[in-house]
Amino acid sequence: MSFFDKSILELGRDLRQGATSSEAITAQTLERIASLDGEIHAFITVTPERALEDARRADSERASGIDRGPLHGVPYALKDIYDTDGIRTTCHSRLLIDNVPAADSVVARRFREAGGVLLGKLATNEFAFGGPGFDLPFPLALNPWDRRRFTGGSSSGSVAAIAARFLRLAPGSDTGGSIRGPASWTGTVGLKPTYGRVSRRGVFPLAWSLDTCGPLARSVEDAAVGLQIMAGHDPEDSGSVDVAVPDYLAALAQGVEGLRIGMPRHFFEQADAEVLAGIERAAEILRRAGAIVEDVVLPDFALFSACCRVILMAEGCAVHRDNALARLADYGEVNQGRLIVGATLSAVDYIDACRLRRELVDAVNAVFADHDALLTATTLETAPPLDDISNPMGTASPMQTTPFNVTGHPALSQPVGLSRHGLPLGVQIVGPAFAETTVLRIAREIERGTNWLETPQPDIRP
Amino acid sequence: MNETDRSVREEFRLLIERAGLTVSEAQRDSLLSTYADLKKQLALLHRRPGAEPSLVFHVPAPPSTPPRTRS
Numbered sequence: 001m002s003f004f005d006k007s008i009l010e011l012g013r014d015l016r017q018g019a020t021s022s023e024a025i026t027a028q029t030l031e032r033i034a035s036l037d038g039e040i041h042a043f044i045t046v047t048p049e050r051a052l053e054d055a056r057r058a059d060s061e062r063a064s065g066i067d068r069g070p071l072h073g074v075p076y077a078l079k080d081i082y083d084t085d086g087i088r089t090t091c092h093s094r095l096l097i098d099n100v101p102a103a104d105s106v107v108a109r110r111f112r113e114a115g116g117v118l119l120g121k122l123a124t125n126e127f128a129f130g131g132p133g134f135d136l137p138f139p140l141a142l143n144p145w146d147r148r149r150f151t152g153g154s155s156s157g158s159v160a161a162i163a164a165r166f167l168r169l170a171p172g173s174d175t176g177g178s179i180r181g182p183a184s185w186t187g188t189v190g191l192k193p194t195y196g197r198v199s200r201r202g203v204f205p206l207a208w209s210l211d212t213c214g215p216l217a218r219s220v221e222d223a224a225v226g227l228q229i230m231a232g233h234d235p236e237d238s239g240s241v242d243v244a245v246p247d248y249l250a251a252l253a254q255g256v257e258g259l260r261i262g263m264p265r266h267f268f269e270q271a272d273a274e275v276l277a278g279i280e281r282a283a284e285i286l287r288r289a290g291a292i293v294e295d296v297v298l299p300d301f302a303l304f305s306a307c308c309r310v311i312l313m314a315e316g317c318a319v320h321r322d323n324a325l326a327r328l329a330d331y332g333e334v335n336q337g338r339l340i341v342g343a344t345l346s347a348v349d350y351i352d353a354c355r356l357r358r359e360l361v362d363a364v365n366a367v368f369a370d371h372d373a374l375l376t377a378t379t380l381e382t383a384p385p386l387d388d389i390s391n392p393m394g395t396a397s398p399m400q401t402t403p404f405n406v407t408g409h410p411a412l413s414q415p416v417g418l419s420r421h422g423l424p425l426g427v428q429i430v431g432p433a434f435a436e437t438t439v440l441r442i443a444r445e446i447e448r449g450t451n452w453l454e455t456p457q458p459d460i461r462p
Numbered sequence: 463m464n465e466t467d468r469s470v471r472e473e474f475r476l477l478i479e480r481a482g483l484t485v486s487e488a489q490r491d492s493l494l495s496t497y498a499d500l501k502k503q504l505a506l507l508h509r510r511p512g513a514e515p516s517l518v519f520h521v522p523a524p525p526s527t528p529p530r531t532r533s
Contacts, residue, residue, distance in 0.1 A: 306503035313500075325482055340489070341496050343481035344474065352507035394499045 004032070004165040005457075007218070008074050008225045011168075015062060015073045022062075022073030026055035026117050029075050033119065033166050036460050039147070041139040042161035044080045045088055046120040051075065054117040061115065070225045070249075072115030076169045079158050080121040081128050083202035084108050087118075091204050093126045094137050094330050095323060105202025106237070107171050107213055107230050114229045119167060123157030128173055128206045129316055130334035131156070132389060140386075143186055144458040145423055149383040152182035153392070154206075158216045159186040164460055168218045169226045175206040176312050176393065177378075177401025179214050180413035184426030185383035187415045187455070189223045189443065190216045192401075194434045195408030196241035198227075199234030207315035208239070210308070210405045219453055220414070220444040224248035227436060243434050251437035256445045257290030259372040259438070264298045267400060268377035275377055278416040278425040283375060285449030286442065296371060299363045301403065302395070307360060308402035309393045310353035313342035338393075357406055364407045365432075372438055374430040376400060378413040382423040400428060410436045414443040415452045470498055 003011060003025060014020050030048050037043050058073030078084060081091050083101035085108070090096045104112065111118070123141040125131030131153035132140050141156040143149045144163040151160050155172030159182040162170060172179040174192035183190025191214045198213040205211055215226025228249065233242040263283060268276070283293045317324070317339060324331075324339045331339065367374070380398040390396045404411040411430040419425055427446065431439040447453060463471070474497045478485050 302503075303506055306506045309500070309503055310507065328483060328485075336489070337493050337496060340478060340483055340485055341493055341500055343483055344477035344497060344500070349504055349507065352504075356507055391496060391499070394496065395502060396499075 003028070008070050008168050008222050011074050012070050012072065016067070022055040022058040022117060023052065025073070026051050026075055029119065029166060035462055036164060037166070039142070039460055039462060040144055040160050040164050041141050042122055042157040042164060042166060043077070043120045044090060044092060044123050044138045044157065047087055047118055050087065051117050051119050058115050058117065068113070068115030071111070071169070071229060073117060075117040075119050075167050076111060077119040077122050077158070077161055077167055078108060078111075079124050079128075079155055079170065079172050081124055081173060081204040082108050082171065084118070084121065087121065089121065090138070091127045092124045092136055092138055093332070095327070097137055101202070103202065106199035106234055108202065110229050111171070122161055122170060125154035125156065125178075126332045126335050127204060127320070128154035128175065128178055130332065130338045132386060133332035133334050136332045143383050144460055145186060146383065148385055149423070150185065150386050150389055152185040152379075152383065154178040155182045155190070155216055159183060159188045159190070162186070162188045162216060162218050163458060165457055168222045170216050171213060171226065171230060172216045173203060173206070174212050174214060174401070174405065175210045176308055176405050177399045179216055180378050180401045180411060180428060181392070181399050183216055183413040184378035185424065187424030187457070188216055188218060189220055189412065189414060190214070191223050191227060191412040191436070191439070192404065192410065193227060193231065193436055194241075194410045196239050197410070197434065197436065198230045199232070199237045199240055201234055201237045205319050207312040207319075209315060210312055212405070220440055220447050221249065221252060223412070224252055224440050246437050248437060248440055251441055252444045254441050255289060256286055256442055259286075259291040259442065260370065261286060261291050261293045261373045261375050261442065262296030262367055262371040263293060263375050264296055266297065267301045268380060271377050271380040272382065274382070274419045275380060275425055279375065279377060279427050281450065282414070282416050282427045282446045285446055286375070289445050289449070291442075293375065296367050296374070298367060298403070299360055301400075303356060304360055304403035304406050305395070305397070307353045307356045308406045310345060310349055311357065311406070312393065313338065314345045314350040314353070317342040317345070360403070361407045364403070364409060368432040372431070372435070373442055375442075376428045376430065378426040378428040382419050382421070382425060404430050409433060410439050412439045412443050414446050416446060416450050417452070418455065470494070470501070
């Protein structure tokens, strides 16, 4: 097996046993990126010197008996909205083209402390807001499964890098589905934790009351490793919640027997037949493993969608107000449009959305009173062609992710197989607040039942 | 363009102007359908008394009053 296909835990074992070194892994990975990323554009900035420095430090520490955990000596990369000390952080925008932060974001610091090897900074939609954009200072990240199709956004470079087998783990961010949507369209695992679970300090905001940082990964186990590093209270992030962080890896062994899982079919009845079949396959796997899967009814999907759009656009426009007034033309065309339309919203619109949000949170919590999780679609279709993208915020959007940004519940997109055209299909698993362990256990069962990890990954050639 | 379309177009122009943004007519026109789509979603948010602890929001509108789609 190529080390590019080994899990983080397997790589860690190899490193501990001396079968390889972090420097060797890192050098080969940098070579792979140099040879293939010209086809994918996952990276905005590759940091070979920093990567090799991190790798040598990890090797040296391991030799002297220091073990920083599963990520020690293993490569990763960061979406380019995470501040990195001394490394350019552009948000994929002309407006921050020369921005070099003087400090790490909390997540970047935690990855550094976990002994990870930083390969560089990954492409995104401009400011994680509007995309796909073709008029930005860096190229659009392409979908390794079919480069004519969208990766989804905004964590586009993160998923492209994982699907291209450059790395196993990349922290992303999710405000309306920016982790789960791209994960679904690229066959990766994307976990949006509960709002408040992961610190956002040092991450460029899109919409304060929706923004959530979480891991994108090749497998559920890799995602659990990522969340373990990222999770934890930060008193300097006003949205952070002080709750105990469980052992996510240990939870994966628990299985799903006895779990009660609801399916809001009315959310996804318009999905493509193959997406529907994927959800049914996942439900059947869970039933066979001893879970109870049954239909539930949530409020109309259109209410969640409208609520999310108004809050996201209003808060997003507040973030960008000064620059929109002073230098609107410096934004990409898509974001100019978002900012112009968003500027028409009133305080009353925002307040109406916030009042509705309370109702929607209560309605979903009521379902969780007698269910452990929900199983639903992540998107209604497979990755669309780049010349046929609908507004992810609009009423025609195929995204099914916004409800759980509105409610803040943890939600994960899990691959379930490939369509007849060879494109990844995904399902979404949602849990009660701070029940990421339940979400991961269900995802792990589906991953095992679909043999997803044995599915050949896309073959990219220069 | 019918009367409703003209009115939405004018409303959009005024709201952009109120926000202080400098936008060309062509760009504004290209975003009109997005604005109309947003208006549809805004209509879903209004007049939802469910979460209101006071009874004042339960007063029904007169039957002749059309539902508001904008504040």
